[in-house]
Amino acid sequence: MKAFRDRLNDCHLSDLGFTGYPFTWDNRRSGDDNVQVRLDRVVCSVAFMEMFPNTSVQHIMIEESDHLALLVKVQEDVRIHTRAEPRSFKFEEMWTKHNDYEDMFQNVWQQQEFEAAGLMVSGTVLKMCPTVGSV
Known part of the structure; x- marks a missing residue:
C-alpha cells in the first residue's frame, strides 16, 4: 500500500x-x-x-x-x-466607418427597445436625454 x-x-x-x-x-x-x-x-x-x-x-x-x-x-x-461585474460597453470609432453603420444606427434608434450590454434599454427614454437624443 x-x-x-x-x-x-x-x-x-x-x-x-x-x-x-x-x-x-x-x-x-x-x-x-x-x-x-x-x-x-x-x-x-x-x-x-x-x-x-x-x-x-x-x-x-x-x-x-x-x-x-x-x-x-x-x-x-x-x-x-461568471463575472462579478458585467462587462462595460466599449465604443470603437472604427464601427462608424462600416458601410452599413448609418442605416444600422437609424434602424436601431427607431425601435422602441433595444438590448445594450445585456440590459433592455428603452429608445424613447434615451431620446429624452439631451446628450443621447441629439446624436
Missing part, C-alpha cells in the same frame, strides 16, 4: 474521498472469514480539482459484483465562469 501511495504522490494525484459504505470490496464469506476493504478509489490531479471543485464520489452497493460501484459526479464551480 505504501508503494501505491508513493506513486500517487509522484504523479501529484489525490484521493477524492467518498460518501456511502466505507468498503468497496467484500469476499462474500460469512462470519470471521468475511473480509471487507476499500480497494477502489478515484484519484485526480490538482488541475482537475481546480476545474471541477465540486466533484464527488459515492460508493453504491450492487448485487452483481463483489466490488461496490463508484459513482463520480463531476461538477464545475459556476462562479469560475
Whole structure:
C-alpha cells in the first residue's frame, strides 16, 4: 500500500474521498472469514480539482459484483465562469466607418427597445436625454 501511495504522490494525484459504505470490496464469506476493504478509489490531479471543485464520489452497493460501484459526479464551480461585474460597453470609432453603420444606427434608434450590454434599454427614454437624443 505504501508503494501505491508513493506513486500517487509522484504523479501529484489525490484521493477524492467518498460518501456511502466505507468498503468497496467484500469476499462474500460469512462470519470471521468475511473480509471487507476499500480497494477502489478515484484519484485526480490538482488541475482537475481546480476545474471541477465540486466533484464527488459515492460508493453504491450492487448485487452483481463483489466490488461496490463508484459513482463520480463531476461538477464545475459556476462562479469560475461568471463575472462579478458585467462587462462595460466599449465604443470603437472604427464601427462608424462600416458601410452599413448609418442605416444600422437609424434602424436601431427607431425601435422602441433595444438590448445594450445585456440590459433592455428603452429608445424613447434615451431620446429624452439631451446628450443621447441629439446624436
